[in-house]
Amino acid sequence: MLGLPKSTELANQLPKKAIYAKFMMNNAQKERFDCDISKIVIVNEVSPQTTIIPKGETVASFYVLLISLKTRDYDERNIISLSKLIPQNMLMVLEFEDKCRLAVYRTKLIQSAWQNTADCTVQPSGLDLDAAWENIVTQVGGIVVEEGNTLNEQIAADDERARLTKEIERLEKLARAERQPKKKFELVSKIRILESKIKEI
Numbered sequence: 388m389l390g391l392p393k394s395t396e397l398a399n400q401l402p403k404k405a406i407y408a409k410f411m412m413n414n415a416q417k418e419r420f421d422c423d424i425s426k427i428v429i430v431n432e433v434s435p436q437t438t439i440i441p442k443g444e445t446v447a448s449f450y451v452l453l454i455s456l457k458t459r460d461y462d463e464r465n466i467i468s469l470s471k472l473i474p475q476n477m478l479m480v481l482e483f484e485d486k487c488r489l490a491v492y493r494t495k496l497i498q499s500a501w502q503n504t505a506d507c508t509v510q511p512s513g514l515d516l517d518a519a520w521e522n523i524v525t526q527v528g529g530i531v532v533e534e535g536n537t538l539n540e541q542i543a544a545d546d547e548r549a550r551l552t553k554e555i556e557r558l559e560k561l562a563r564a565e566r567q568p569k570k571k572f573e574l575v576s577k578i579r580i581l582e583s584k585i586k587e588i
Contacts, residue, residue, distance in 0.1 A: 394438065401429065487503075551588075
């Protein structure tokens with residue numbers, strides 16, 4: 388799957404009952420999970436034993452989890468729970484009908500855009516599995532790591548930019564509707580401050 392070498396392929400289905408027990412889910416949580424997810428299968432293991440990529444300092448391997456969805460409008464909390472199921476780095480393939488999107492958890496849930504399942508591939512390139520896994524995360528999230536930043540720092544910076552941009556859009560809407568010149572000026576001043584903060588990130 389995903390264009391990964393055949394040597395990495397597995398077919399280990401994870402029973403839902405085991406997941407319910409692991410997280411001690413109540414009936415409402417079980418129902419929410421069952422409404423979203425049909426089947427979960429570990430389909431690949433990328434490790435020094437299955438590829439030519441050597442072990443990293445922190446990443447010894449990572450797994451690919453195929454999650455068959457019952458709906459495209461799933462609850463992200465279910466996917467976050469699955470990311471914590473196995474104490475390993477996991478790349479999740481969320482599949483609904485003939486479309487899929489990729490997801491990883493790295494300080495938060497990061498997801499790719501939907502695409503045709505047949506066209507969905509990843510390239511785990513790097514000198515070791517640390518670098519290969521970081522490349523996977525950046526591919527999934529479309530993240531460009533700026534010079535001097537770690538991947539986690541870049542994710543935080545991108546999130547802060549997005550938050551400030553959303554706040555600027557909200558203030559601009561208020562400023563356009565504001566009739567009092569003094570209040571309008573105050574709103575525009577706030578916008579300028581937020582714009583300067585974005586430039587500083």
